[in-house]
Amino acid sequence: MSKDQQLRLEANQHAAKQKSIVEQDPYRLHYHVMPPVGLLNDPNGFIQWRGTYHLFYQWMPFKTGHGSKFWGHYSTQDFVHWKQEEIALAPSQWYEKNGCYSGSAIEHEGKLYIFYTGNVKDDDGNRESYQCLAVSDDGIHFEKKGPVIERPEGYTAHFRDPKVWEQDGQYFMVIGAQTKELKGAVVLFRSRNLVDWTHAGILTGGGNGRIKEYGYMFECPDLFHLEGKDILVFSPQGLEPEGMKYQNVYQAGYVTGTFDSKTGTFKHGGFYELDQGFDFYAPQTTKDQQGRRILFAWMSVPDQNEQDNPTIKHHWLHNMTIPRELKCIGGKVYQVPVRELADLRVNEAVEHRIELKQKNQQFEGVHGKAVELLAEDIIVSKGWFDITVGEAARMVYSSEQKIFTLERQSYVDGVVEKRQCRLNDLKNLHIFVDTSSIEVFINDGEYVFSSRFYPSPNNESIQFGASEKSCFTLKKWDLTKIF
Incomplete structure (x- = not known):
């Protein structure tokens, strides 16, 4: 049995063993995506492919703490009836041995390509990160292709969460990063074939521009076009509270502007939080076949008393938000529940x-x-x-x-x-x-x-x-x- 097979077997056996304890919890949710056991965090690889929405997620099956994450997988055709699919990724290879971290999905030549961060730590706790590729013919089983990007000079090993899209005849990737000067940044890459990538520099942050001093790390970037504007969503870490703003340990929000695909530059305005509540982080969007821009987010915040949640004693933790359609009105992003949720009534x-x-x-x-x-x-x-x-x-x-x-x-x-x-x-x-x-x-x-x-x-x-x-x-x- 390969290490990949062994990890999958252990995760599935553990989930089956804990199922009755998990399901006894009166706080289990009715219409939100949750882990079958253990800890769920960032939404990953959210895409509609061949008529089905696929929502992958960071998953630690063996405990309610963080660690060497898997990619769990749910699918739906209508946001009302969901199916738990097989584990998509297990941290079985050298380049991901300490976790298959967050990433995104894109269709290419009829196949589903997922990009994710391979997290590696040595015996002294020193970290390295690799941006990795896996490919699927059926959306369920993935063949790992290994790293396609290694960390460029100028950044610490906090370099993760690739989001990929196609525009103007080429592919782009944004990555959340920390510069050597410990400034949060979003980094841009280009490719013609989704395999060979060129570092195009810092898109925003990194001690320069409108948000030069917005914390020490930017996570989970997502750049997309919405109703005449280019929107960059990301999750900065290290912002100080400011009046009613930035009250959580970490934030999630957006800037609005214009992305120039030829020069790889992005001119934008100020940062706005997407959600004013206690629990919202690492949002990810996709454009579906109806042309809607739909968002899921993790309904929690890292390092914010996670282990005090009362669901811990039933061996599970966290959930996703409901799916939301984004609209841009007067340069501001609005969120509304997707209309399919009316069928939950x-x-x-x-x-x-x-x-x-x-x-x-x-x-x-x-x-x-x-x-x-x-x-x-x-x-x-x-x-x-x-x-x-x-x-x-x-x-x-x-x-x-x-x-x-x-x-x-x-x-x-x-x-x-x-x-x-x-x-x-x-x-x-x-x-x-x-x-x-x-x-x-x-x-x-x-x-x-x-x-x-x-x-x-x-x-x-x-x-x-x-x-x-x-x-x-x-x-x-x-x-x-x-x-």
Whole structure:
């Protein structure tokens, strides 16, 4: 038996052994992608190929900590019915022995090409990284081709997460990097055949330009064209909090500008966070056959009390966000749930025209652990308006300050913590609650808050309150499971 076969067998046997413990957890989600066991993090290789969406992910099957990652694999044709596929990559070769790290996928000559970072550490903990290629005829079984890029001069071994695309008759790759001066950077490569790559320099960061001082490492870059603009999404590490911004340990966001494929240059504006919640990192997008730009992200943040999550005792950790379609409106990226998620609804909408005044209220049929809420035509004439879910997460809008707040009870110490943004006005809220996760889309996706939270497993309450008079139209649906 080869080492690759042995690693796959051990991972599958461990998952089977732990299955009953994992499935007993009341915090298992209904309609989010989760690991069968162990730890899930970055989305990888997200692509629609031959009519099927493939979502690979960083997976540590043997524990709920980080380590020598595999690529797990799920597939779907409609974002509602998902299938767990065979392990795509196991860290079996010398150039990836300490992990098959994040990467991307592209179709070429009828085959599926995936690019990923091979992580290698020596006995003293010194790291090296290689950008590697694997090819598949069926989207399930991959033949490893080995490294196609070795680290150029000028960068530390924190050099990873290749994202590849085709443009103007050639292929491009962006890589997240750290310069020798310990500055975060996005690095650009070119190729004519996806095998032979040329280093084209730093695209942005690295101590120069508009975001020259944006942290010590940029992870998971993704450059794409959206409605007349070129958008670079990446995850900087090392930003200091600034008002309501940058409150998590690490961030995920974007800059908007113009990429010149001939010169390999990118002129862009300032950095904006994609998500204002507690748990959002390493987003990756793909353009599907309908022309939509769709995003998945990891619903957590590295080094942010991961091991305090209560799912640990059931031997699993983390999940993806729901899939979101991106739109560019006025130069700003909006996110909306993909329309297919309406097929998760298992009942007709419960509808209410709600008027609140100075007391907390619950409404008939508006409760549950896996629900979708849509509040429209919101009028908060004075004071504040709030929604509390499971007595463990609270959304508050202050009409005087024009501030939206998401509060949750910390799973570390029980203290109430908050994330915030400032609005011009509150028009609508689209909320997805799933046992231990909440995603809030504000004003048609202008702002989004994504977070894990842990109510009492039997608490399905949803309460509404206001300090003065507030009114809105509410619709509520129960949502089914995707597996």
